[in-house]
Amino acid sequence: MQYIEQILFVAILAVAIYFFTQKVKQIRRNILIGKDQIINDNKPARWMMMAKVALGQSKMVVRPVAGFFHILIYLGFVLINIEVLEILMDGIFGTHRVLSFMGPVYDAAIGFFEILAVLVLVSCLVFLGRRFVVHIPRFHSPEMKGWSTKDATYILVIEIVLMGALLKMNAVDQVLQSKGADHYVAAGSFPVSQYLVGFFQNYDISTLVVLERVFWWFHILGILFFLNYVPYSKHLHIFLAFPNTWYGRLQPAGQFANMPEITNEVNLMLDPSKADPNMPPPDKFGVSDVTDLSWKNLLDAYSCTECGRCTSSCPANITGKKLSPRKIMMDTRDRADELGKAKDVNGADYHDGKSLHDYISQEELLACTTCNACVEACPININPLEIIFGMRQFQTLEKSNMPGEWAMMNSNIENNQAPWQFSPSDRANWTHDIK
Amino acid sequence: MSETLHVPTVAELTAKGEKPDVLFWVGCAGSFDERAQKITKAFVKILNNVGIKYAILGTEESCTGDPAKRAGNEFLFQMQAMANIATLNAYEITKIVTTCPHCFNTIKNEYPSLGGTYEVIHHTQLLQELIDEGKLTFGADPFKGKKITYHDSCYLGRANGVYDAPRRILEAMDAELVEMKRCRKNGLCCGAGGAQMFKEAESGTKEINIERTQEAIATGARIISANCPFCTTMMGDGVKHANMEGQVEVLDLAELVAQAKDL
Numbered sequence: 001m002q003y004i005e006q007i008l009f010v011a012i013l014a015v016a017i018y019f020f021t022q023k024v025k026q027i028r029r030n031i032l033i034g035k036d037q038i039i040n041d042n043k044p045a046r047w048m049m050m051a052k053v054a055l056g057q058s059k060m061v062v063r064p065v066a067g068f069f070h071i072l073i074y075l076g077f078v079l080i081n082i083e084v085l086e087i088l089m090d091g092i093f094g095t096h097r098v099l100s101f102m103g104p105v106y107d108a109a110i111g112f113f114e115i116l117a118v119l120v121l122v123s124c125l126v127f128l129g130r131r132f133v134v135h136i137p138r139f140h141s142p143e144m145k146g147w148s149t150k151d152a153t154y155i156l157v158i159e160i161v162l163m164g165a166l167l168k169m170n171a172v173d174q175v176l177q178s179k180g181a182d183h184y185v186a187a188g189s190f191p192v193s194q195y196l197v198g199f200f201q202n203y204d205i206s207t208l209v210v211l212e213r214v215f216w217w218f219h220i221l222g223i224l225f226f227l228n229y230v231p232y233s234k235h236l237h238i239f240l241a242f243p244n245t246w247y248g249r250l251q252p253a254g255q256f257a258n259m260p261e262i263t264n265e266v267n268l269m270l271d272p273s274k275a276d277p278n279m280p281p282p283d284k285f286g287v288s289d290v291t292d293l294s295w296k297n298l299l300d301a302y303s304c305t306e307c308g309r310c311t312s313s314c315p316a317n318i319t320g321k322k323l324s325p326r327k328i329m330m331d332t333r334d335r336a337d338e339l340g341k342a343k344d345v346n347g348a349d350y351h352d353g354k355s356l357h358d359y360i361s362q363e364e365l366l367a368c369t370t371c372n373a374c375v376e377a378c379p380i381n382i383n384p385l386e387i388i389f390g391m392r393q394f395q396t397l398e399k400s401n402m403p404g405e406w407a408m409m410n411s412n413i414e415n416n417q418a419p420w421q422f423s424p425s426d427r428a429n430w431t432h433d434i435k
Numbered sequence: 436m437s438e439t440l441h442v443p444t445v446a447e448l449t450a451k452g453e454k455p456d457v458l459f460w461v462g463c464a465g466s467f468d469e470r471a472q473k474i475t476k477a478f479v480k481i482l483n484n485v486g487i488k489y490a491i492l493g494t495e496e497s498c499t500g501d502p503a504k505r506a507g508n509e510f511l512f513q514m515q516a517m518a519n520i521a522t523l524n525a526y527e528i529t530k531i532v533t534t535c536p537h538c539f540n541t542i543k544n545e546y547p548s549l550g551g552t553y554e555v556i557h558h559t560q561l562l563q564e565l566i567d568e569g570k571l572t573f574g575a576d577p578f579k580g581k582k583i584t585y586h587d588s589c590y591l592g593r594a595n596g597v598y599d600a601p602r603r604i605l606e607a608m609d610a611e612l613v614e615m616k617r618c619r620k621n622g623l624c625c626g627a628g629g630a631q632m633f634k635e636a637e638s639g640t641k642e643i644n645i646e647r648t649q650e651a652i653a654t655g656a657r658i659i660s661a662n663c664p665f666c667t668t669m670m671g672d673g674v675k676h677a678n679m680e681g682q683v684e685v686l687d688l689a690e691l692v693a694q695a696k697d698l
Contacts, residue, residue, distance in 0.1 A: 254594025320640025
């Protein structure tokens with residue numbers, strides 16, 4: 001009987017890891033649909049940025065309430081998962097609390113995990129409250145309707161259920177320990193679950209063993225389910241926040257990249273000696289689809305957890321315009337998913353003829369003031385502005401699709417060297433009458 | 436002072452075999468826009484007063500290309516940039532000061548990879564340096580106890596991380612700085628950036644400049660200080676919209692310094 005349980009455990013674990021790996025590979029492929037970009041300069045600064053922003057949650061705490069509870073869940077997630085190591089070993093080797101030989105350290109750890117479990121549970125309840133009771137506006141933007149809100153709710157509920165299973169498992173375990181049941185070594189300290197013992201005190205050992213097994217299996221199956229759910233959800237940020245901050249921008253936020261293919265064109269006109277005559281003319285300028293974005297832009301999209309801090313600090317969005325930086329990231333991810341799936345069916349070189357502009361309208365792109373508030377607000381250094389800007393370049397350069405006032409402004413710059421229609425010879429007229 | 440102040444051009448200095456220590460890049464708004472001209476004039480008065488050897492390009496200056504770039508017209512931007520870089524390099528300019536954070540950002544961050552590398556500072560940074568060096572001093576507490584709020588422009592603040600220099604100037608003039616809730620890294624845009632200055636806003640529920648100006652007025656300050664000709668215009672319009680003209684003033688830091696020194 002025991003071997004059957006072990007074999008079953010290993011089989012389920014193998015299946016869970018297999019499916020998780022397959023999905024991870026798919027996401028990796030979708031990210032690499034983007035253009036190549038080499039990001040490996042100034043490694044010390046990159047490690048620092050990751051340590052501060054991802055590990056240290058430095059930007060989360062800018063909003064203290066959400067920041068505080070998020071840190072509790074984050075610590076709970078990272079630390080309680082140490083216990084999962086033990087659960088894995090127990091499951092594979094048929095042992096029970098295999099690490100209990102560590103004695104007082106083990107007891108302290110289990111006690112600590114219990115306290116964390118309660119804190120995580122409470123934080124998840126607070127987060128549900130923020131979504132559905134307090135009605136924080138950024139959780140109710142148009143792009144949050146449907147799957148996005150469901151996804152957020154599922155995750156919170158799963159966490160609550162998992163933490164509950166952990167505590168109940170420990171409670172039953174204590175009863176079994178106290179009744180001297182075979183196989184159940186006396187180990188651990190249970191500052192929280194000791195209060196749940198009363199529910200289980202009156203059962204006999206064989207029932208309790210079944211209950212303990214049920215909670216144990218529920219806990220580990222829950223975790224394996226969670227592992228496989230995460231890549232389908234916005235919750236990928238728990239893994240991707242780290243690479244995403246490491247590969248984040250180090251140059252000043254105001255520095256927008258100069259397009260080298262245009263530099264070459266301009267050189268050909270102004271100073272052909274500087275131009276590279278062998279550089280092939282680009283097939284297009286700007287971003288029409290996810291394939292024109294860099295892989296880092298797509299990593300950004302898959303890292304986004306849709307918290308909406310970007311949108312809630314966007315001046316355009318605050319004043320009722322259509323633009324929402326969060327939607328930009330969600331659309332980018334959805335489009336990468338769509339193109340990835342099409343490639344799965346039709347081969348790697350296939351393109352379905354659709355574009356990112358089918359998802360994001362010109363009205364949204366035009367509303368951006370390039371103020372970098374969204375970039376600053378993102379707790380994991382996602383950059384919606386690069387995507388908006390690249391798409392705007394496509395509309396302007398490839399489609400000549402821009403407001404008439406901008407067309408006028410451009411022709412003024414070309415003809416008068418100023419965005420307004422003044423004569424360049426009047427440029428210094430202001431100097432004439434300074435007293 | 437009744438005699439007219441002379442603003443030298445680089446061409447003039449070059450003809451005399453001289454070079455300016457710093458080039459004052461005026462920018463299109465500072466050159467042509469009536470409101471922004473006041474900032475420009477205030478700044479040259481300060482430069483003159485402190486005795487800095489500066490010059491402007493005059494009619495040889497041309498739009499940096501910033502609004503074209505932000506509107507997506509990279510081609511026009513690079514044409515402008517290359518032409519300006521050719522002029523600047525021909526005069527062997529090494530240091531540039533500008534009263535416009537958009538010009539500041541573009542020349543500082545986007546010109547180097549096109550062949551134009553200079554030391555570029557914003558005028559608030561220069562003013563702060565002059566105060567620190569004791570070259571710019573104020574008499575009897577010009578703004579003592581006066582409540583002044585400060586609006587961070589996006590292209591000086593978030594884009595380039597300059598938050599303290601402008602505040603130190605206010606401090607040096609003994610003003611009581613009252614911050615808006617959205618300040619420094621979290622500062623709210625005035626609505627003009629990204630070439631929005633040159634087009635109507637998309638439809639929404641409110642204009643951005645009105646949202647921002649309301650926040651500034653709510654601080655109780657009667658002076659809204661700024662560092663950007665576009666912010667100054669946008670906030671000025673916001674004050675008009677709030678019917679607070681005559682009660683609340685929007686002034687660039689250069690104007691405040693010039694006022695404090697009675698220039």
